Amino acid sequence: MERREIEIFLTVAEELHFGRSAERLHVSVAMVSKTIKKLERSVGAALFDRTSRRVALTPIGRRLYDDVGPAHQRILDGFERAVAAGRGVDGVVRAGFLGTAVAQFVLRVAEVFQARHPACQVRIQESRYADGTGLLHDDVVDVLLIAAAGSGPDLAASPVLFREPPVLAVSARHPFARRDAVSVEDLARDKVLRPRGIPDELDALSVPASTPGGRPIERGMEFGTVQEMFALVGAGRGIFPVPRHASLYDSRPDVVYVPMPDGPPFEWRLVWRAAAETNRIRAFCEAAADLVAEDGSPFPAA
Template identity: 65%
Template sequence: MERRDIEIFLTLADELHFGRTAERLHVSTARVSQTISKLERRIGAALFERTSRRVTLTPIGSRLEADLRPAHLQILEGIDRAIAAGRGIDGELRVGFIGTAVGQFLHQVAAAFHAVHTACRVQVQEARYSDFLDLLRGDEVDLVLVPVKVAEPDIAVSPVLFSEPTVLAVSARHPFARHASVSLEDLARDKVLRPRSFPGYLDESLVPPKTPGGRPIERGHEFSTVQEMLSLIGAGQGMFPVPEHAARFDTRPDIAYVPIRDGLPRERRFIWRTTAETHRIRAFTQVARDVVARSPNPLQG
């Protein structure tokens, strides 16, 4: 299997759209279709289900993607390290984040990155729930560490860097504040805040529209920043599920943090504009993975 064939297959697995795949790789749609057909003939099974409305991976295609992607990333990273060693990495890298302790983690990564790439300057800056995609698309940051999986055609998403449990932030006067833990069903018992100007699918990745038992979850006031969210919760205007580290780094007398015993882990990933991917971005994400490998719970504090 040629490297270009692998790139086309993995890009189509990301985009699930032949036209966008062709545009992203600067090839014709016919080239993408021919490559996939050739791979399917070689493997002897369909890799994608194609209809007039959508493209999806088959079970065999999903398994092939899972097998190929780590090896492909390793090849790219090896090439990047060789290029970095031969040419050096310079300039500036602007890294955004959402959260509190996340900024401290990124400064740690930036220090480790700068120790290797001394000619590259790293600027770490806070992003808001309401504008992190705009910051990327407006070329105000190069990549952002986010607590959700983004599914936008122009945005690349890294594998999960690390994850942590979820807790429910409530007013210290709320009845839940006296509970040892709550469940996702309890989200239907009060209003849940929502990030302002957040795409719907991202909002649902943080708070589903219904509980596992089918009860609707009522949404309350909107917020743009972490501090705005905390002030609304402290005032008794609603509640919101947050990553576990908030209980240590965002302590306030008017807020309590209650474990969600069946809550999904909050995963952290890097995102960047697909067309703006650089050696700096790939090298920084690799250093971040190295830091996490040495400390799997980087936000422990």
């Protein structure tokens, strides 16, 4: 059955009159009659008892109406909700973040966004290193703030919102802890921890496979959360480059942050599933860009 045939059948079943059905659907009476006859041939039985004075559903027609009517209405309702979500800025935006300081920035974006769009709520969801972009693919969040361009052709990303230089997190007992700075070349002198579940192309943005001098960078233990990473670093199990704001917001007695001037900067963007893009997501990205344009980087210089 084609969509138009379903609509004609359901309308006749409700109106029990071919003329009124044709008028309601803006088609000819002949079209209505022809369609009903075609459906009856497909079913192999009459759907309506028709006389010159009345039209009534047959038992088979009644059962078909009871089966198809609610399903058809659910389809219409679903499309209506999708159109409303795509065109309007209402409902809910679910925003993901990684780390306490990043959460504070997302909350500030949410304040700007909700001031502009009071009919739309923002719910925040903490991510883990091990989640990668999984929260997007699992439909847990609509938009995610990460220090990478995203991974895969199914993801879209905003322009870079702000950049941060890297610092190297090392144990307070590590020889690097007494230095004013380290370089990417120094990464070959210890084991660099590896975030669990992060695709290689994203991991390589902050930790290349080798140093500029060609020395291989050995990888150490895996971690799934920020706190796991800091615990391993503090215990001397490895080192790991992090955004500079960690030295301000993640102070620990067992971890020291050493500037890494030649390290690649962390570039923060909002990413989302391209197929799920809505006006809500676009408006949230605009709020984030406007906030950064007005205030600059959300993290003060160390």
